[in-house]
Amino acid sequence: MQTIEKLLESKDIRITAMRLLxxxxxxxxxxxxxxxxxxxxxxxxxxxxxxxxxxxxxxxxIVHQIxxxxxxxxxxxxxxxxxxxxxxDLHLHFHCNNCNETVCLTEHKIPQIKVPNGFISENVxxxxxxxxxxxxx
Amino acid sequence: MQTIEKLLESKDIRITAMRLLxxxxxxxxxxxxxxxxxxxxxxxxxxxxxxxxxxxxxxxxIVHQIxxxxxxxxxxxxxxxxxxxxxxDLHLHFHCNNCNETVCLTEHKIPQIKVPNGFISENVxxxxxxxxxxxxx
DNA sequence: TAACAAATGCACTTCCATTGCACTTACTAT
DNA sequence: ATAGTAAGTGCAATGGAAGTGCATTTGTTA
Numbered sequence: 126m127q128t129i130e131k132l133l134e135s136k137d138i139r140i141t142a143m144r145l146l147x148x149x150x151x152x153x154x155x156x157x158x159x160x161x162x163x164x165x166x167x168x169x170x171x172x173x174x175x176x177x178x179x180x181x182x183x184x185x186x187i188v189h190q191i192x193x194x195x196x197x198x199x200x201x202x203x204x205x206x207x208x209x210x211x212x213x214d215l216h217l218h219f220h221c222n223n224c225n226e227t228v229c230l231t232e233h234k235i236p237q238i239k240v241p242n243g244f245i246s247e248n249v250x251x252x253x254x255x256x257x258x259x260x261x262x
Numbered sequence: 263m264q265t266i267e268k269l270l271e272s273k274d275i276r277i278t279a280m281r282l283l284x285x286x287x288x289x290x291x292x293x294x295x296x297x298x299x300x301x302x303x304x305x306x307x308x309x310x311x312x313x314x315x316x317x318x319x320x321x322x323x324i325v326h327q328i329x330x331x332x333x334x335x336x337x338x339x340x341x342x343x344x345x346x347x348x349x350x351d352l353h354l355h356f357h358c359n360n361c362n363e364t365v366c367l368t369e370h371k372i373p374q375i376k377v378p379n380g381f382i383s384e385n386v387x388x389x390x391x392x393x394x395x396x397x398x399x
Numbered sequence: 400t401a402a403c404a405a406a407t408g409c410a411c412t413t414c415c416a417t418t419g420c421a422c423t424t425a426c427t428a429t
Numbered sequence: 430a431t432a433g434t435a436a437g438t439g440c441a442a443t444g445g446a447a448g449t450g451c452a453t454t455t456g457t458t459a
Contacts, residue, residue, distance in 0.1 A: 176448080198447085
């Protein structure tokens with residue numbers, strides 16, 4: 126049995142052709158993708174299916190949602206080092222103002238952020254914007 | 263002449279009744295507001311006007327946009343300490359998961375974030391989510 | 400294989416953001 | 430002061446993304 130199938134099974138997700146395809150698509154991409162990106166990649170499939178598949182993946186901590194400030198939600202596979210269900214383990218995201226791509230910088234952890242007295246921090250969203258390594262060359 | 267009028271003038275913004283009212287509304291609020299919030303506050307005025315007023319304020323660095331992850335853009339007045347046109351001077355925002363309000367923590371500067379080689383950081387968006395001081399009491 | 404549960408596809412709705420155009424208001428130069 | 434112009438405002442409409450209801454299909458289990 127393929128690794129992807131094992132993974133899905135371990136997360137209590139039923140294996141379907143669609144889900145395998147979407148997983149592969151996400152795995153190939155090194156950048157975070159929007160729903161439209163997936164939609165364009167699978168023109169035969171219905172938007173709703175893709176939408177709900179991503180939501181399922183998200184619930185089961187297979188992908189995480191990224192809010193890079195473009196106003197459009199993006200998604201990326203959680204990698205080995207990514208425990209995005211655990212509050213304290215959050216990596217940062219980098220959004221390139223030139224090519225408009227967003228990447229996960231998994232190995233770059235977010236530093237401890239101090240908040241004023243009375244505030245309780247549960248979660249941190251950190252997006253750095255600028256020029257990515259491809260565009261800066 | 264009023265302070266607000268002086269401020270608008272100094273930023274090359276024409277003084278109109280609407281703009282003064284919107285500015286005052288923003289100044290009174292201590293939290294970031296959505297377009298709908300403003301809309302509800304000024305039911306006589308048209309949404310478009312409010313929208314464009316905010317856009318104007320934004321361009322002239324009178325308000326800054328906040329993306330707190332709710333999916334709806336919020337706006338807040340730039341304060342004295344806020345030079346949001348200057349890349350390096352960015353404060354963080356706190357979004358309360360309980361009351362759903364977002365506040366600017368102007369005095370809390372964002373620590374220097376390291377990015378990998380080849381990446382050029384221009385801008386940082388940092389939103390901490392949790393429970394605010396009002397709700398944690 | 401029958402029965403049930405989950406996944407998919409289609410149609411529709413909602414909400415926010417944005418634009419075009421007509422009309423009104425404010426500034427500028429005579 | 431006033432005519433002319435530029436900018437601001439209001440109305441209507443559009444577009445895009447997110448989300449929902451329901452019928453149909455597919456998959457799982459007894």
